[in-house]
Amino acid sequence: MIEAVPLADNVVLRRLTEGDAEALLRARVRNRDHLRRWEPRRPEEYYTLTGQSHRLKDLLRQMADGRTMPWALADGEEIVGGMTLNNIVRGPWLNADLGYWIDAGYTGRGLATEAVLEVCRMADQDLGLHRIAAATLLDNVASQSVLRKAGFEQVGTAPDYLEIDGRWQAHRLFHKILNDRPALRF
């Protein structure tokens, strides 16, 4: 039984699982144009079942290693968004990078904000992290609004930060400090 957190409009936030490759493929094909401007360029294989199966397997391996935590936003059988904590680092940093997307047919309903808040709660309470970082393109006003509504603050701007839509682009850097618990010492 997968734990599913209800969000608005019958959408739930739940962990990605082994059986999600076909729904991921449908979502990625459906949202190819919607996401192009905001994401790294994807090879053609990404839009095939083989490509999505490999990517899913890799994500689940990283999850087992504690390096990544991937969630889906799901409406019944369909995946309508994704939230991922990447680059989870422990020790004195307890940090992760947050990435997300929402299906074109589901934007503007507050789903990203709700899901980011829930991911922050789980990062704090379940994963024991201290800080979540996120970066947006300079003109990604919707994403900046999501982060601010979810309690993130802008901490700077970085030139040539990520390769998005085929070119290195500057980003606004945001973070949210989750708690002031001490880091575990070994």
Ligand SMILES: CC(C)(COP(=O)(O)OP(=O)(O)OC[C@H]1O[C@@H](n2cnc3c(N)ncnc32)[C@H](O)[C@@H]1OP(=O)(O)O)[C@@H](O)C(=O)NCCC(=O)NCCS
């Ligand atoms: C960014 C994204 C995740 C937002 O998802 P969402 O579920 O629509 O987000 P929410 O409904 O919680 O909030 C969106 C906010 O952006 C605002 N917004 C949306 N489009 C906007 C625009 N073009 N200009 C200004 N504000 C905009 C909305 O009004 C809302 O803010 P408000 O509640 O203060 O009015 C979604 O648009 C998306 O997947 N975009 C493409 C991928 C992407 O950018 N991922 C993030 C990379 S950093």
